[in-house]
Amino acid sequence: MEMKNTDSRLSAAAPSGQKRWVSWLTNFLLVALLYGAFAVPIANKSINRYYSGILIMICINIILTVSLNLVSGFLGQLVLGHAGFMSVGAYTSALFAMNSGLPIGAAFPLGLVLGGLVAALFGLVIGVPALRLHGDYLAIITLGFGEIIRVLILATPFTGGARGLTVKTRISRQPSVYFTWAFFIAALTVFIVYAFIHSRHGRSVVAIREDEIAAEAAGVNTTYYKLLTFILSAFLAGVAGGLYANHVGALTPVKFDFNYSTELLVMVVLGGMASITGSIISASVLTVLPELLRDFSSYRMLVYSIILIIVMLFKPSGLMGEREFSMKKLIGFLRAAGAKRRKPGGGKGGA
C-alpha cells in the first residue's frame, strides 16, 4: 500500500541535498495520507471489524512478501519455509507477552523484536550450511525446516501442541489501535528493505543474483551477503509472525504449513521478482481476493499452482518485473502527457 518512491538512480546522478529532502518529504506525506485514508474510517467505525481485519492481514502479508522478495527476488535464492520463520516469531512473541510479566505496552513491542531475533537465529542456523554451497540447497533445507518446526511445535508442551495457543495478552482488541501498529511496522519494513537494497550492501546482493562467480571475483564476500540477507528476511518474517499472533489471538501449527509458504511465494512471483511495489500490490490483491471468492476456496491452491507455472513460463520476471512505483516518474509522466496535449506531436516533456 505504501509506495517508496525515491528514485535512487536519479538522486545518485544528481546528489543535490535539497532534491533528496523533497523526495523524503513526499514519501512521508504519501504514507501519512494512505494511513489517514484507512485509519479514519476504521476509527469512526464506518469500516466494520471484518474489513479492518482484512486490512491488518494485508499489512502482515506485505511484511512477509516484501521480506521473502528480499531473498527470492533480490538475492535469487528460493526459500520454501517462510511460514516456518513466521511461526517461530509468532510463538516467541506470544509466549513472551504472556509470561514476561511486563505491562503489555512494553511486552508487545519487545515481544515483536524478540520474535524477530529468534527467527533470525533459526535463519542463521539453517543458512550457514545451506548458503555456503552453490545451487538449490537452500530451497530444500528451508522446506524441511518449515515441516520440522511444525512437528516440533506439535511435540513441545508449552506451545499448546495441536490444540493451539490462545494469546491471552494482546496489545489491543481495538482495530483502530492495532491497525496503526500493523500499518507502521509494514511501512517501516518496506523502508528498511528499500534502503537495504539501494545501499552498497544491496548492490552486492543484486550482483550475487546476477552472477555469483563474477561477484566473488569482484571482491564481494558472497557467503556473508547471502547470510545477511537471509537473516534479515527471517527477522522480518518473525516480526510479521508476532503481529499475526496478536491479531488473530489463537495460534495453531497448521496455519504455518507448506501451503502458506507457497502462497507467499506466489505473491512474490506474481508481483514481480525484485519489485517491492509488485510485492505490495500482489500481497494486497491476493489477501482480498480469497475473501471475495469464498465459494471458490477448494480450487484456490489449484489455480495458484497453474498461475505459478504460467507466469514462470511466459513472464518469469512477474507482472511488475523489476519496476518500482515512483512519484518522480509519475509526475514526469503527467507533465509529459500534459505537454503533449498542449502541443500535439511535441514528443518529450517533463523530467
Place this chain on the structure above:
Amino acid sequence: MDFLSQIVNGLGIGSIYALVALGYSMVYGIVQLINFAHGDIIMVGAYVTYLILVVGGAPLWAAVVASILFCALAGVLIERLAYRRLLSQNAPRISLLITAIGVSIFLENLFQLLFTSSAKSMPNLFPGPPVSLGGLQVGRVTAITLVTSITLMLLLQLLVSRSKIGKAMRATSEDTGAAKLMGISTEMVVAFTFAVGSGLAAVGAVLYCGAYPLINPYMGNLLGLKAFVAAVLGGIGSIPGAMFGGFLIGVAESLTKAAGGSQITDAVVFGILILVLLCRPSGLFGSNVREKV
C-alpha cells in the same frame, strides 16, 4: 536379533527411498533441476495402482505395469509442458525450481479434488508368511521390496553404463552442448530420463503401499523429500550413491523409531542432511566439481 531385524526393516524402506532417489539423481545429473514434482509422481503411481487393483479388479501385475506406464507418461508430459521451454531458454535456476514447485502443488491439489483428501486404504498387496533368511524372520513385504529394488538398481546401472541410450545420457550429463554437436538428441535423452525416473517412482509407490497401505494426495511430499535427502547424502548425480544414501536413511530412520523417537524421525533425517552438507557437500559418492566460468 531384534537389532538385526530393525536393520533389515530399515534396508527395506531404505530401498524404496533409493528407488525414488534415483529419479531425483538422474534428472539432476542431466538438467540440474531438483524435480520437486517427483515425490508426487509416487502419489500418482499409488492412486493408479489403487484404481486398477481395487476399482478395476485387475490382478496385481497388471496394476503395476499400468502404473509404471502411466507414471512414465506423466513424467514425460510434465517435462514437455512445464520444463522444456525453460530448459531450452537457459532460464535462471530459480524459475525452474518455482515451476517444479508449481507442478507439485498442482498434482497434489488435482488429486485432492478428484479423490478428496481422506486417505484410501490399499488391500494387502503381498500376502503370505514371513520369509526365513538364515534364521532371521523377515517380513514378506520387506523381502520382496529388497529383491525388487536391488534388481532394478542393477538393471539401471547396466542401462546407463552399457547401452547406447545410457552412453547418450552420460554424454548429455557431462556437457549438453557438446552432446548436441555429436548428434545426440538431447531433448529425447531428457525425456527418456524423466520416463525412467518416473517409472522407478511408480515401482517405489507399489512397494511403499505394500508396507504402508494408506494413500492420500500428500503422501509424496515427505517421501519425496526423504528420497531427495538420500540422493544428496549419496552424492547427487551418482547411481550407487543414491542406493547407498537410501539404505542409510532407511536404517537411520528405523533405528530412531526403535529407540523410541518416532516423533522426531523426520528431524533426524534433516539433521543428517545438514551434517552432510556441512562436512561433505558433494555427498559420499559425489565428485567435487570445480565451478567453471
